[in-house]
Amino acid sequence: MQIKLYNTLTRKKEDFVPMHGNEVRMYSCGPTVYSYAHIGNFRSYVFVDNLRRTLEYNGYKLKHVMNITDVGHLESDADEGEDKMVKAAKKEHKSPYEIAEFYTKAFFKDMDKLHIERPEIIAKATDHIQEMLEFVKEIMKNGYAYETSTAIYFDVSKLDKYPVLSNRNLEDQIAGARVDVDPEKRNPYDFAIWIKAPANHIMKWDSPWGPSYPGWHLECSAMSRKYLGEVFDIHTGGVDHIPTHHENEIAQSKGAFGKIPAKTWMHVEFLQVNGGKMSKSLGNVYTISELQEKGIEPLAFKLFCYTAHYRTKLNFTFEGALSSQKALNRLRECYIKHKDGSKKIDQSIIDEYKDQFIKAINDDLNIPLAMSIVWEVARNDCKSKELADLMLEFDKVLGLDLANSEDYIKKQSNIKIPEEIKELLEKRKKAREEKDWTLSDEIRDEIKNKGYTVKDTKDGMTIEKI
Numbered sequence: 001m002q003i004k005l006y007n008t009l010t011r012k013k014e015d016f017v018p019m020h021g022n023e024v025r026m027y028s029c030g031p032t033v034y035s036y037a038h039i040g041n042f043r044s045y046v047f048v049d050n051l052r053r054t055l056e057y058n059g060y061k062l063k064h065v066m067n068i069t070d071v072g073h074l075e076s077d078a079d080e081g082e083d084k085m086v087k088a089a090k091k092e093h094k095s096p097y098e099i100a101e102f103y104t105k106a107f108f109k110d111m112d113k114l115h116i117e118r119p120e121i122i123a124k125a126t127d128h129i130q131e132m133l134e135f136v137k138e139i140m141k142n143g144y145a146y147e148t149s150t151a152i153y154f155d156v157s158k159l160d161k162y163p164v165l166s167n168r169n170l171e172d173q174i175a176g177a178r179v180d181v182d183p184e185k186r187n188p189y190d191f192a193i194w195i196k197a198p199a200n201h202i203m204k205w206d207s208p209w210g211p212s213y214p215g216w217h218l219e220c221s222a223m224s225r226k227y228l229g230e231v232f233d234i235h236t237g238g239v240d241h242i243p244t245h246h247e248n249e250i251a252q253s254k255g256a257f258g259k260i261p262a263k264t265w266m267h268v269e270f271l272q273v274n275g276g277k278m279s280k281s282l283g284n285v286y287t288i289s290e291l292q293e294k295g296i297e298p299l300a301f302k303l304f305c306y307t308a309h310y311r312t313k314l315n316f317t318f319e320g321a322l323s324s325q326k327a328l329n330r331l332r333e334c335y336i337k338h339k340d341g342s343k344k345i346d347q348s349i350i351d352e353y354k355d356q357f358i359k360a361i362n363d364d365l366n367i368p369l370a371m372s373i374v375w376e377v378a379r380n381d382c383k384s385k386e387l388a389d390l391m392l393e394f395d396k397v398l399g400l401d402l403a404n405s406e407d408y409i410k411k412q413s414n415i416k417i418p419e420e421i422k423e424l425l426e427k428r429k430k431a432r433e434e435k436d437w438t439l440s441d442e443i444r445d446e447i448k449n450k451g452y453t454v455k456d457t458k459d460g461m462t463i464e465k466i
Contacts, residue, residue: 003058003362005234006311008242008265009165013364016264018233023061025232026051027224027262028119029241030066033103034088036287037110039301039316040271040278044238046302047268047310047365049116051236053397054361064119065227067220070100070126071203071213086202096203100126110288113298115399123223125214129205131222132214135256136194144255145193148184152194152209154251157187162251165265166243191248193218217248224261225253235262239269268310275315286316293448294318295455295462297408299400300325306367306398322457329412332405334378335391341383350390353377361397370397417463421452425461428454 003016018024028048031037052062071085085096092099111118125132136152139145144158156162193215197204204211214222224232230253237246246265253261270277273284288298296318304324308314353373360370374394377387395402417425428443444454452463 001058001358001362003054004364005264005266006364007263008267009260014264016233018060019231019263022059023063024055024234025228026062026064026234026236027220027228027232028064028066028235029220029237029245030068030122031103031107032069032084033100033107034084035103036289037107038278038285038287039291040285042110042114042288042301043271043305043314044236044268045111045116046114046305048236049114049399050310050361050365050367050397051234051266052117052119053399054365057358057361057397062120063228065121065123065224066119067223068100068104068122068124069216069219070096070104070124089202097126100124110298113288114302115299115401117399121227123227125219125223126203128219128223128226129214131226132194132218133207135218135222135225135252137208138256139193139252142255146186147209148182150182150184150196151192153182153185153190154193154248154255155186156189156191156251159251159254162189163243163247164260165247165250168243191215191217191251193252217245218252220245221249221252221256221261225257230257230261231259232262234264234266236266236268239267242267269313272313272315274317291321293453295453296321296325297328300328303328303331303400306371309368310365322455328400329409331374331378331400332402332409335388335402335405336409337383338378338380338388338391339385341385341388343382343384345380345382345384345386350386353390354393357394367398370394374398417452421447421450421463424450425454425463429461432456
């Protein structure tokens, strides 16, 4: 069945046809490993996981590359401010490489919790400095870049069109580079592809232009070409990548070899929190581990992501996430009932469910619609092992680990609570009845330090072992 994907470049859904037979070549913008990835980041990786799994469900083989940015991503995506890796290193009194190693491991640990498939190739920016240097040299040779006393800039005036992806007016485009605004720039829309490092800069490499380091946009261009070729099938990222990062990737590739690097560009919308933007200043940036502390499994967050199409904004609330936790438990219970069922069901019913499911996922990853079909199967009154097997087949796309449903439910029901924890729970219950929220939070933290997490529901408190 034909897959249709929305292409940001053409602003329409298109039939997807790989360039290389049965192989799909795909590049995804990965994390900048200066801190823990938050749930907004992981909405993007859940989307990519669904895309991978949908392509595999349709019989395609993948050559998928994801970068790890461990140098060059400045505080602003508009290429201004201090390098995020260097800033984190100073704050934590570690080297940038130690910072990168720690947060890369944390990122993949959270990926595993979410049952997100890993790309075939993980590309660290610092392992590809030579490829980036060669890319800059090609751009310079073709006359698309120039040198100033502080950087090598890409000259956007040399392009036939800029921008092409965001379709914004240049007056709306953010000026600046990975250094303070440079008076030597030929026009305000030029961007730095290689930056000359100050003497005290930590991360720098030898180059024809002296000790320096790459621009963030350059990293993805160089690594995608190395592993996927000059032009590949799909490039993914968040909508925040459209106006600057991905726009400049396209510009660089056109400057180096005259082509837009990907045929299809796919972007996932923002995850909001309580109807607004996530912000550290507002204290509403949450990690996967912080959700777990509040009784929300990583897979429940994944299921929560399925309540909205990837191209629409999704509003995160703890109430909504807890509802997804309950829904996940119900889905597991339904799977077990079908697995233990003895009734037979007509093959025509199975085939109809399969047809509806693949139509949903192949229509630009309509996972909310696909989930409605999964729930129809789950709630079917005919308790049949064939329906359990069908749920597992659908789970190849969803990645909710339904095959291990019994283990999850058993883990939740077999918690033996020590007496000291029970006493703390009683004290906390009394504190909440007296509306002493400060004491309630202090007791919750004490319980957490002893290896348990408490969550508050309309039916009272529940507890889980961490």
